[in-house]
Amino acid sequence: MTESLHTDGDRTVLRMERRFRHPRSRVWAAISEPGHLGQWFPAQVELSPVAGSDVSFDTGDGPSVDGRVIEAEPGRVLAFTWGDDHLRFELHDDGDGCRLDFAHTFADRYGAASFASGWVQCLVALDEVLDGVPVTAASPSAEQHDAYVERFGLDTGVASTGDDGGPRVRFERQLTAPAEAAWPVIERLAGTPADVRERDEPKVLAYTTAGGDDVRWELGEGTGHGARLVLTASGDDDAWAGRVAELARELRDRPQPS
Template sequence: MMANETLRTVGDRTVLRMERQLRHPVQKVWRALTESEQLSQWFPATVELQPRIRGTVQYTMDGAASGDGEVLEFDPPRVFAITWYGDVLRWELMPTDDGCLLVMSHTFDDRFGAASFSSGWTLCLDGMELLLDGKPIEVAPDTGPLHDRFVEQFGLNEGSAEQTADGWAVRFERQLTRPADLVWPLLPREGAVTDESAPKTLEYEQAGSTIRWELTEGTGHGARLILTQSGLTGPDEALTAWRERLDHLAADLLKTPPRHRTGDNPA
């Protein structure tokens, strides 16, 4: 099996592209992608679809209807594309000597959710391969290492900086693998606390700058962390230091047993 993942920006949206070399003919893989009975076995939801352009796609999760989509492309057995909660999912199949190449793309708005989407789709495609192989679909949920591998691969642990009237400010946004109540005890308190609301916000003053931690709702794997430090004379040292510290925080979180939420999925 060959796997390859890339992330790019198109306009104001983010596009995740994943490739897999499959040891199955195009026609067989096409059925796994487009026949509702097969698709529902490895996709994050049960799916009922009308196999035609502008056909309806109905999603059901945990026994309840969770939304509708639309078929955007349907070119058997080559291209299939649908909408998924405002996102676009597209699959393309290309024959090879020993099977076919599957190219999947996911277009979405939340760039910092890319690691969650990538790890989720990796597990879904693992399930699809098991289905194609005629094996039971038993895929262990990602408890974090795969997610954090994609954070590193896509540079989602890099911060940004801007110069303001009060000096330089740096900002990091990072999807974490554990919920806010498990992250909160690991946050440092290294100065005079000026704002604290567990487990959501923590702000303190340190050496003339203001450091603020925010934990908000994230994608399926846990809380979204937004860290800012303002009032700096320059950004470079802070960018390097915070990236290392947040990488350590992410590693420490992997030592905490996960709590999987019902209905977790790549989107």
Template sequence: MNPHSDSLTTSGGRNALRMERRLAHPPAKVWSAITDPAHIGQWFPSEVTVDLRPGGAMTFHMPGVSGIAMSGTVTDADEPRLFAFTWGEDHLRWEITPDGDGSLLTLVHTFGDRFGGASFASGWHLCLTALSQLLDGASTAVPRDTGELHEAYIEQFDLGQGVVEDTPDGPRIRFERQLVRPAETVWAALTSGEEPAEGAQAPAGCTAREAPAGPVTEVRAPAALAYRWHPEGTVRWELGQGTGHGARLTLTQTGPRGFDADAALDAWHDRIEHLAARLLEN
């Protein structure tokens, strides 16, 4: 299964993750594996109940989680060609086409959170691996991603870039980046295990070459840290709820009019990628 054939496109605030996999089994067998709840539960990320008709209801139960279920609706059920449904605010479209003596399975996952794209892709990559193994009659046990697959999709989909935003007060640097470790682990990496305090110098791990250390103006471990790098400029790190098993990082830098925002953008990209690589070691 070649992840390099996977793609992520964005249009109108919605994102479409497209993944193609060739399976050495006829469409009818693949159809059964992706629509029969007894089979779905062996490779899909949740247990599923489904009324297999357009407009039919679906429920999604996460294994080991009681009392919580998401709902969806079947939008297409054209055996053995097309199965599509909503899952919360997302839409999943599974298309099966004959391919020699096997099938080509195409998944299109449409969702709103662009920066979750690598989490979705790495998760579906493992699910599709398990589906292939189920069809082959093998064990569907697939090792979880320890972060390397996620980071490969970050690079492939170019999800690690920041932007320079124009504001009435001047340019603002902004990065949003999904990480692969929880906020507590990220916080420890940023602060080298120390507990920063308001008024003290910002930890070196929170600075970049275009934003030297200054006094801390806000600290809420492990969720937020801000410091003043210039009399007219601040840097703020925020760690919130993300997709997968890691924190979502939002970093912003403001500064005086005329500060080199492009150089700062490059510096923060290098700093965040260094942090992401370090997290893979933990």
């Protein structure tokens, strides 16, 4: 696997590399011509591979999102913005085939597992388009998504000091199921709180544990089809990491609708 995640200032860069059994000219057509792009890219795209030209995207879920071509070297490099994100495709001859170096730069670091697992499937589809066979690439699985969460270290909490001088930890994690599915698991993981300060199903549960820890679970809009979890708590980092991992595991393993 060639996927890697890096930090560039306040932005995150996902890099991927793939080799295709086709010449660079054929791959260039597949990444730069709208008729080919629409077969494997996660949106319908209208663009001209000319630096400074406009790009439009339509995911079918609402209004088109605009972008701009910021780099274009015919046959070799194409880079454009998609909203606030930056996508760059660079092609290299590789024997009788072609190597693609792809980079996606974005602000939402905790969305990286969703982006990585989604692009993996898109590049599988691109390979099928190049081979001239029907596209069979499916949506990413929860297992694939969570494997990237662990691989990129996105399951690690961030420690800090609370207003009372005691230790606190913050976990942010993209989940693989909506808030309605996560809420009953969170209530079970919360046990029997000593004092519930806020409860807004299925968005917020804040309470004090019997042991005196202050805890806040918050579910908001995320990337992909799942909710974004933010958990802040005082107490043992490892204990809360275990609870977040258990939540993710139960959502990953839950029966899927037929």
